[in-house]
Amino acid sequence: MPFWLRLLLLLSVPLIQSDGCSFSSGNMTDDRQKVTLAAILPTTNTDYPWSWPRVAPALNQAISRVNCDPWLLPGLKLHLVHGNSENNAGYCSDSMAPLVAVDLKLAHDPWAFIGPGCDYSSSPVARFTTHWDVPMVTAGARAIGFKTYGAVTNTGPTHLKLGEFSLKIQETFGWQRHAMLVYSDNKDSNDDRPYYFAVEGVYDLLRIQNISTYDYSLENDINYKLVVQKIRENGRVVYVCCPLDIFRNLMVQFWKEGADLENFVFFFIDLFAEGLGGGRSARPWYQGDQDDYAAKLAFRSVKVLTYMEPHNPEYFQFVETLKRDAKESFNFTIKDSLYNLVAASFYDGVMLYSQALNETLSQHRTGPGPIKRPKGDLVTRRMWNRTFSGDPSRFHVCLFWTDLAVG
CATH class of the missing domain: 3.40.50.2300 (Response regulator)
Known part of the structure; x- marks a missing residue:
């Protein structure tokens, strides 16, 4: 098959920076307004590429990156909460995920949901988030039916x-x-x-x-x-x-x-x-x-x-940091290299949401006082059909569905 026929999907991969910055999640002097993101992902079953031990280190890296950037969301700081989309047997559940979504909505009123990943658990959550007008960002939920849900943004290959x-x-x-x-x-x-x-x-x-x-x-x-x-x-x-x-x-x-x-x-x-x-x-x-x-x-x-994994040094640095954080935080050893692309796509989802939120707020700022949350669909639309480009801390690499020569 000719080279040019390969399907090109853009995946922006982070250049990992130091966690040390003037604003960290544990800094008690940080009086910025809190923006809660609610992740709904499998907690224990690491066979899922979007399981919490695999993805949480990438989400935390993205949140640290956003909170350390004084220009990205001025006056705001991201805060992450998590709910489990598994049933008692450890499988993605189409009944547990929406219940968890409702609980997180009532307890934290998140500005956006991250995940779920599995199609069956994602579908009812997508209905709720569309009804609530709350953005839902995921690198799972790949089935074609999700194109009908107005709140869903998918940052992975579909x-x-x-x-x-x-x-x-x-x-x-x-x-x-x-x-x-x-x-x-x-x-x-x-x-x-x-x-x-x-x-x-x-x-x-x-x-x-x-x-x-x-x-x-x-x-x-x-x-x-x-x-x-x-x-x-x-x-x-x-x-x-x-x-x-x-x-x-x-x-x-x-x-x-x-x-x-x-x-x-x-x-x-x-x-x-x-x-x-x-x-x-x-x-x-x-x-x-x-x-x-x-x-x-x-x-x-x-x-x-199949997927083609990037081979640039920045991506390898991202993966090494991902493995280190998974080991330290969850005592989990990441070995499935291709699944790291899913974690990177969830990282991109947080960054894409933060950029879209920033742009939306810049056009709908209402003056002094607490920052008012914009309508969810205004933020979601700014995430569709776009990729990151050219700042010094981030770049594009290519993710292909590609042919494999047999020798």
Whole structure:
């Protein structure tokens, strides 16, 4: 796939500065007016990239940065409170999250909500925040349905963008027929149906453009021979979103059945960057078993769509500080390097909100006395369709859904 087809998403990554400044959260002489941000994130389940131990260090860095900048929010200081979006079993909950949102609203009347991250817990909170006219900033909530909620600003890569990228691929090569979506979807599990929501963006965008699309769901007990048969009957351009080991098994079965792989192209949506994680070389087909040879040959027809982690020194400095703070504050060791991009996106959310709030207040200042909170939609609109640019403490790096060459 040509280089220029890669979907570009801008992610601003902070240049970490010293925490020492004239105004700190523990400085009792600080008489600035308090602006409360309420985070609703999973507290204990660190499998979620937006769990509190992963994201809180980044949020605290952003709040420290804002409170140390006398020009960003003059007369105001950010204050963070947190509520848990998990149920008793430790999973994101669509019933607990809105209850926590109501409790935080009544107890703290926050100027903005940070999170939730999971789609099911985010949806009712998005309804409440839109009704309350309170901005909701998150790097989760990636499903395409969140575009209908007027209070939501998403600072991370969304499934709508993935759909737009897929549509661009189809249009560039003139593929109007035989597109197929294959995805894992265990409706009875406690997960957030991440693979289903990911392909939803692709499905909707292709259907809008009248590209014939066939979808197939992978259930618990997968009959790989049947899946291969369904693909051969219905697809030529195949988008697959599932765990990497399942996709590899599918491609091995495809090769063993003697299918003419030159007549197919597979786009594997590597939703959790399994093919690039852990410092391994970029060989998603490799598992060190007897199927490696077949998998390598089958992967010649595969393009992997995944995240590309930045490689600049400022980002690495951000990650090292993130790891240090997570270890010191939560006794939690961060190892999943690609999940750090989510933490960085939450950092960006705080910075983006602070900048939008500053601009809104500058146009709606009412004179002496306490600063009056502006209408939430005025702040939210200033966060949409924009990126940070060019101040000496922040810069842009690129986050791609990109193809992965197989050697």
